[in-house]
Amino acid sequence: MSDLPNPKSQIKNPESQNWFESWFDTPYYHILYKDRDYTEAQLFMDNITNYLNLPEEAKILDLACGKGRHSIYLNQLGFDVTGADLSENSIAEAKKSENERLHFVVHDMRKPCDEKYDAILNLFTSFGYFENDADNLTTLKAIQESLTEYGFAVIDFMNVHQVIANLVAEEVKTVDGIDFKIKRFHIDGYIYKEIDFEDKGQQFHFTEKVRALTLEDFENLMEEAGIYLLDTFGDYKLKKFHKSESERLIMVFK
Known part of the structure; x- marks a missing residue:
């Protein structure tokens, strides 16, 4: 693996050492994950917006929105939506889908937004990427500062216990003629995914690295941030969270 190109060499900002700034800005990230179940995702957004009982004119921030597919759906439900992501390419x-009530901005989730929102949604394990653990607390505080007085925030994270228990160590996933060789492992409090592939005669190597945060970890962070955890769910149908069984860890706070 040492002779493979280092993804950090592709990062636009040479001072940055964050894996996600290179990987998320490549077309290969979107190729690998193109078959995600968006029907399930839309069901989740139907359920969570109903649960939050948001007014029709509610302003929603889709934090770490990627190319904005979920922001677009939330907008179709009638909400005033802003999608924010660190990836300039995404x-x-x-932005090709913007309208009067749908906007997209490049934004670092560690910083509060200029506007206040009635709901902030951080979907599909888009948290815990940072090298510095303090950035997780900084992000929670930034979310808190970006909410209106009566606003709600939702973090949809993996259920670490279930993921680690069912970790597939190695697999090859072929998408668009590219063989993505994937290795997964859990070490030093992080879940890693090593991704190797070849395209057009060039070898590529990327690493995904996410802090293995449990509900207890989030509760400690939220207590430190002065955040009130209202509810937890274990899947997109909003069933109760069970540590050993649930697919997801969905937290609602204000």
């Missing part, structure tokens, strides 16, 4: 693509 936001450039998402």
